[in-house]
Amino acid sequence: MQTDITDEYMKRMLGTVKPYTLVVLRTTPKRAEPGSDAIIWEHGRRLFQLRRDGKMCIVGPSADRGEIAGIGIFVTGVDETREIMEGDPAVRAGVLTYDIHTIVGYPGDALAR
Numbered sequence: 001m002q003t004d005i006t007d008e009y010m011k012r013m014l015g016t017v018k019p020y021t022l023v024v025l026r027t028t029p030k031r032a033e034p035g036s037d038a039i040i041w042e043h044g045r046r047l048f049q050l051r052r053d054g055k056m057c058i059v060g061p062s063a064d065r066g067e068i069a070g071i072g073i074f075v076t077g078v079d080e081t082r083e084i085m086e087g088d089p090a091v092r093a094g095v096l097t098y099d100i101h102t103i104v105g106y107p108g109d110a111l112a113r
Contacts, residue, residue, distance in 0.1 A: 017104035020057070021081040024099045025069040025090075036095050043090035047072065050084065058111065069096055078102060 003009065030036060050056040054075065061070040074081045078100055090096040 013106060016107050018107065019077075020103050020105050021074040021076060021078055022101040022103045023072040023074065023081060023085060024101070025071065025096050026067055026098065027069045028094055028097055030093065030095045031069075033095075036093075039090050039093045039095050043088055043096070046088060050074075055080075055084065073103070073105075 031040075044061075047056065047059045050072075051059060056072055056074050058073040059070070060072070062068050074084070076084065081100055085091055085098050085100070088096070091098060
């Protein structure tokens with residue numbers, strides 16, 4: 001059964017939002033240099049660790065190989081997320097840069113299967 005999206009429903013849902021931190025990763029010219037694939041591999045390993053440790057709920061590499069390398073959604077605050085990203089092997093090597101944004105999500109939000 002489809003529920004109408006009433007003003008009351010929207011107000012109730014807006015009261016349930018939870019904070020997250022969005023990281024947008026961008027490639028740099030160093031991504032084309034020899035050895036960058038190995039750095040990206042270790043970057044990926046670290047992302048899997050962050051997911052396993054519950055600090056990151058979504059990791060999404062970009063499939064189009066453009067300027068945006070991918071996104072990550074963290075459950076950590078901005079300061080902790082910045083600290084995490086500054087320790088990332090690809091950021092330290094200058095292969096990737098990042099922007100951080102505070103966002104909110106609703107309980108039950110999930111990627112479609």
